[in-house]
Amino acid sequence: MQNTLFKTLFDARAILFAEKEPILIEWVNETQCSTILVRHEIDRDIFLELYAGNVFDYFMGVVSGHMALGDCPVIGELIEYLKNKELRADELFLLCTHFKRSVLNATYRLGINDQEVFVAISYLFDQNFAGVLKLYTDTIYQKEQEALNASKAKEYFLSNMSHEIRTPLNAILGFVSLLRDETTNPRYQQYLNIISNSGENLLHIINDILDFSKLRSGEFTVDPQPFNIHDEISHTMELFVPGANSKSITLTSFIDPTIAYEIVADALRIKQIVGNFLSNAIKFSHHAGAIHVEARYDEGILSLSVRDQGIGISTVDQERIFDAFSQAHEGALKVNEGTGLGLSICKQLALHMGGDIELKSTVGEGSLFTLKIPVIANHQCEVSKFDVSMFEGIKFGLLAYDPSESYKLESLQRYWDHFGLDIQIINNVQESCNLLIFLESSMDDAARETIIKNQIPSVAILDFLDERYDTIETIVPLTFPIYCTKLQSALRDVLGINTPHLPHRTGLRGRGGFEGRVLVAEDNLANQELIKIILERYALSYTIASNGAEALHYYQSEYFDMVLMDEQMPQMNGNEATANILAFEKATKRPHTPIVALTANVINGARERSLQNGYDAFLGKPIVIKEIEQIFERYLKPIALPEMEPCALVVSKWPHIDMEHLKTALMLEEDQIDYLLGIYCQKMEHLLQDLSLGIEKRSYEDIAFIAHAIKGSSANFRFDELSRVSSVIESAAMEKEEEFEFxxxxxxxxGEFEKRFA
Structure with a gap:
């Protein structure tokens, strides 16, 4: 059959062989074929030499009877070559079709065209294309499966790593918060603040690890939000004080007081970069050296720099130090601490934020790293960082110090000059002044004894915090790094100036509250009650909606200062409700109300997706008091509240539940937790019955929805195993995994539920 079909073509094979080059040139020059090659960056000459020519020879071999139809090794090589070029099936079809057309055109040019030749060529190409398509499908499918398996493995690792590390960290931070509320010793308070900030920093690092793959894949998004650069940078510096102290390094700073109190940028990423600069500066500085941090703002550009007096970086290393897995060398010594990823990640983060990182360094003299990024400054938000009026008429005396230590006071003198304080250099502690300031490291014992004996109001500037002045009421210690609020606090304390101000709140036991009305969209009854209690403790009024449609109705008929929106709800989910609210605001020209997403999905880019869906901010479940408080601070007006009376001791109805852990984690009183647990228990009985019915009916949609509700509620009460198992059930239902043992x-x-509520 085949020999008969190809007889006429067989007789003309020599003529076609002679026309091989023009046929191939016409093929690759055809507009569609040429476009495909360019689009996928396929080298034209390589394609002609290694693939096109061999494909032509294969067809002639079939015509000559030397090769079997459909068994073309070069086609397999071509598919393998094109596999990583993301070539689509329709593009492969066009390539094959135009090859056939070029051969047919040649038969017309050469005068060997007839019906038999046309049928033979068409049959030859059609049969071969069927084999090509099968090979293509098998190859691409294999590639996609490999990618899918790799993605699942990565997701499994990230999910488990996140859970396993975050769980003990939450317990640590909870107990630190409890201790911080109960201790009154200022030094212990500072230690606990450092522990708490370090723990939170570690949580941020975990999130950064989860984000690293997004940076590499291009999925990373920046989250610009209003924040206070003065507070954020000062808090970041405090985290590195213990490390600097361990090497007797003096950490000085100057945060330009003219920088607006509120700027809009990604505060978390900025702190991550500055933290990396500080970590490296301490690591590569000599013992008893100095590190200086400076923040400036000029025409929309925020500059944050860290300067050290360390080993410095050679010119050669400066060219590659921002490359991944690259580390600097110092002579023959390779500094191989760490992964070499820190500065590479910082560089990518800076570029994502529209900025860059500059480096100046000299071997043996030190390095200067500077982050420069565009920010939006809100100059209308005026909050005093240093109240000069407190110190009107106060004469300050700065005791003469060793000139070699002048670098310690350079930033402090810049603050004094900016605020116009009356600072006079004095040579003797008995010279007349209202308040004495002295550098502890330049102080002699006799002068110190005179200050203590005569009870001279003084501020002692210490390299490191210790106990030497704890029992001396007239001397207040001031440690590096020094910034506006820290300086003002020390001066106010030593002068006995007690001005009313809102305290920095550390949880629900504090006296800080907020003014405003909040719309809460949440379908889970236990979660509703938890949020109600939190809002009431902050003196906020609220309206509760049980689904998205109800939330939209309330929003359209009433005024709110904030919306807390659960993402998964019946009738209308949170994303749909948010889209409708935004459309309503646009249509009615109503000022925008901040909408905060509430979701138990804390991985898989949930934060980025929430922001893309129109939310202003993101809150993960379980609800963390400090996080929801930060949201309130961002969008609502703070007010002062009276101290709360302690609640009477309550005997818990739940002997199998660690109430102390819940009190710490939720920052609620035991009677409130008892109340919430009763609602949770009742709701869970119904949810478990509904879940069992959904599994019996194999209704994947119902199973996923109910499991998600159980996951969120259980997470709020820190029932980690209940939350984990329900999350697995939810994922399996969403994927419709038929082999999963629901x-x-x-x-x-x-069983996990009954352990706690037997």
Missing amino acids: SEAYEVLR
């Missing part, structure tokens, strides 16, 4: 997982879930 009934077995349900029994595990119910």
Whole structure:
């Protein structure tokens, strides 16, 4: 059959062989074929030499009877070559079709065209294309499966790593918060603040690890929000004080007081970069050296720099130090601490924020790293960072110091000059002044004894915090790094100036509250009650909606200062409700109300997706008091509240539940937790019954929805195993995994519930 079909073509094979080059040139020059090659960056000459020519020879071999139809090794090589070029099936079809057309055109030019030749060429190409398409499908499918398996493995690792590290950290931070509320010793308060800030910094690092793959894949997004650069940078510096102290390094700083109190940028990423600069500066500085941090703002550009007096970086290393896995060398010594990823990540973060990182360094003299990024400054938000009026008429005396230590006071003198304080250099502690300031490291014992004996009001500038002045009421210690609020606090304390101000709140036990009305969209009853209690403790009024449609109705008929929107709800989910609210605001020209997403999905780019869906901010479940408080601080007006009376001791109805842990984690009183647990228990009984029915009916949509509700509620009460098992059930239902043992997982879930509520 085949020999008969190809007889006429067989007789003309020599003529076609002679026309090989023009046929191939016409093929690759055809407009569509040429476009495909360019689009996928396929080298034209390589394609002609290694693939096109061999494909032509294969077809002639079939015509000559030397090769079997459909068994073309070069086609397999071509598919393998094109596999990583993301070539689509329709593009492959066009390439094959135009090859056939070029051969047919040649038969017309050469005068060997007839019906038999046309049929033979068409049959030859059509049969071969069927084999090509099968090979293409198998190859691409294999590639996609490999990518899918790799993605699942990565997701499994990230999810488990996040859970396993975050769980003990939450316990640590909870108990630190409890201790911080109970201790009154200022030094212990500072230690606890450092522990708390370090723990939170570690949580941020975990999130950065989860984000690293997004930076590499291009999925990373910047989250610009209003924040106070003065507070954020000062808090970041405090985290590195213990490390600097361990090497007797003096950490000085100057945060330009003219920088607006509120600027809009990604505060978390900025702190991450500055933190990396500080970590490296301490690591590569000599013992008893100095590090200086400076923040400036000029025409929309925020500059944050860290200067050290360390080993410095050679010119050669400066060219590659921002490359991934690259580390600097110092002579023959390779500094191999760490992964070499820190500065590479910082560089990518800076570029993502529209900025860059500059480096100046000299070997043996030190380095200067500067982050420069565009920010939006809100100059209308005027909050005093240093109240000069407190010190009107106060004469300050700065005791003469060793000139070699002048660098310690350079930034402090810049603050004094900016605020116009009356600072006079004095040579003797008995010279007349209202308040004495002295540098502890330049102080002699006799002068110190005179200050203590005569009870001279003084501020002692210390390199490191210690106990030497704890029992001396007339001397207030001031340690590096020094910034506006820290300086003002020390001066006010030593002068006995007690001005009313809102305290920095550390949780629900504090006296800080907020003014405003909040719309809460949440379908879970236990979660509703928890949010109600939190809002009431902050003196906020609220309206509760049980689904997105109800939330939209309330929003359209009433005024709110903030919306807390659960993402998964019946009738209308949070994303749909948010889109409708934004459309309503646009249509009615109503001022925008901040909308905060509430979701139990804390991985898989949930934050980025929430912001893309129109939310202003993101809150993960379980609800963390400090996080929701930060949201309130960002969007609502703070007010002062009276101290709360302690609640009477309550005997818990739940002997199998660690109430102390819950009190710490939720920052609620035991009677409130008892109340919430009763609602949770009742709701869970219904949810578990509904879940069992959904599994029996194999209704994947119902299973996923109910499991998600259980996951969120359980997470709020820190029932980690209940939350984890329900999350597994939810994922399996969403993927419609037919082989998943839903009934077995349900029994595990119910068993975990009954352990606590037997």
